């Protein structure tokens with residue numbers, strides 16, 4: 001398989017990358033790891049005339065913790081960078097675990113978190129856990145930068161709020177006092193299989209009372225979605241197994257999964273019920289796992 | 290960035306220095322040249338195989354700075370400045386590596402098509418983790434599909450090579 005022809009640029013700064021994108025407009029595409037982009041180009045789904053690579057923007061690979069700001073993950077950090085980062089493992093092991101269980105080892109060495117977000121497919125593994133942790137994203141364009149909640153970024157399959165000349169530079173997880181978080185996915189194989197359905201949760205427990213939580217579902221709707229009705233079942237309540245099951249039922253009800261080769265709508269809904277219950281139980285009893 | 294040369298037809302080519310198995314090759318590649326094709330066609334290193342060409346099967350696995358990647362998903366221009374190891378670079382001086390010997394001893398090769406990728410994924414694991422568990426070995430080769438389904442012996446071969454450390 002060969003790729004269509006294109007002009008390749010690897011700018012040395014974000015500003016230069018943005019001006020290349022602005023100059024070439026819709027003919028240009030950003031290349032990070034390429035595991036989604038090159039895939040689409042090989043299938044003829046995309047044929048950009050200009051490819052703007054982020055390969056030289058090493059500052060975007062950084063993962064760090066900033067007092068007052070929170071955990072900051074550069075958009076070019078690879079899935080394996082997330083899986084093995086001591087900073088992430090210490091703060092939110094749940095993110096490392098989510099990254100470690102996606103794709104396969106070779107892809108994890110090149111696929112980036114930024115690409116996983118901007119590609120915007122329902123089954124993407126990283127958006128749910130990042131959304132559950134209240135992540136913000138920073139977009140930089142020729143005229144400046146803006147920050148938004150990750151959960152407000154997605155508009156539809158392959159559709160987001162990013163402008164053609166903007167670059168996702170970092171993901172920020174502000175300090176919010178969670179006591180636990182986790183991501184559980186179900187795939188048809190343990191490796192190299194996309195999620196049929198997945199659930200991420202974060203919880204803030206005060207003894208047996210749940211004082212705060214977020215539930216984010218993957219492959220449950222055209223975009224990664226918050227299960228707000230399910231959250232309402234648990235908020236400020238004393239947690240029991242019955243209540244967790246009720247939250248699972250609620251999440252299944254509010255989800256809007258599709259029929260596809262990987263799973264029927266009905267099957268996915270039942271997976272969401274079970275995954276939501278299990279994820280809640282795990283985050284409540286085991287912390288950030 | 291690599292030096293760009295535009296020919297009479299307006300096609301751009303990029304001058305890159307590619308470090309493969311310790312040798313530096315100066316090459317002209319097009320922006321859309323995939324690393325796997327440059328290795329196989331320009332450098333005649335055909336030990337790197339092509340299967341799915343979509344990142345699923347691991348036949349085209351090479352090490353980039355010691356980490357296994359699918360060379361069918363990497364642009365050659367982006368491999369500049371990285372140390373590439375192909376299966377031809379695993380055993381310098383015509384003496385097989387002990388992992389290769391172990392594959393032979395354990396009949397871990399049937400048709401052989403997945404073998405270069407399996408060996409490289411195995412090498413990367415043993416370099417990072419000289420005494421892996423069976424679970425870790427299975428995880429390390431989970432991006433390498435063996436169409437002959439000889440996984441049991443492949444896992445045994447990697448574990449046996451680790452015990453010789």
Ligand SMILES: Cc1cc2nc3c(=O)[nH]c(=O)nc-3n(C[C@H](O)[C@H](O)[C@H](O)COP(=O)(O)OP(=O)(O)OC[C@H]3O[C@@H](n4cnc5c(N)ncnc54)[C@H](O)[C@@H]3O)c2cc1C
Pocket residue numbers: 029030031032033034035036037038039054075076079101102103104107110111112113114115116117118119123124125126162166167168169192193194195343344345
């Ligand atoms: C075999 C295989 C298995 C896979 N398994 C999984 C899986 O289990 N789970 C999963 O979620 N995904 C999976 N994927 C998909 C893919 O690997 C991930 O989505 C990956 O994280 C994409 O990142 P990338 O850097 O390769 O993106 P690219 O292909 O480089 O980019 C993807 C899109 O995002 C844009 N983009 C990238 N970075 C930025 C940025 N910083 N700013 C603005 N736009 C940007 C690009 O223009 C492009 O449109 C798999 C892919 C393959 C080939």
Ligand code: FES
Pocket residue numbers: 338339340341342343344345346347348349350359360361362
């Ligand atoms: S040929 Fe590259 S992964 Fe299959």
Ligand code: FES
Pocket residue numbers: 397398399400401402403404434435436437438439
């Ligand atoms: S030996 Fe035939 S593909 Fe593995």
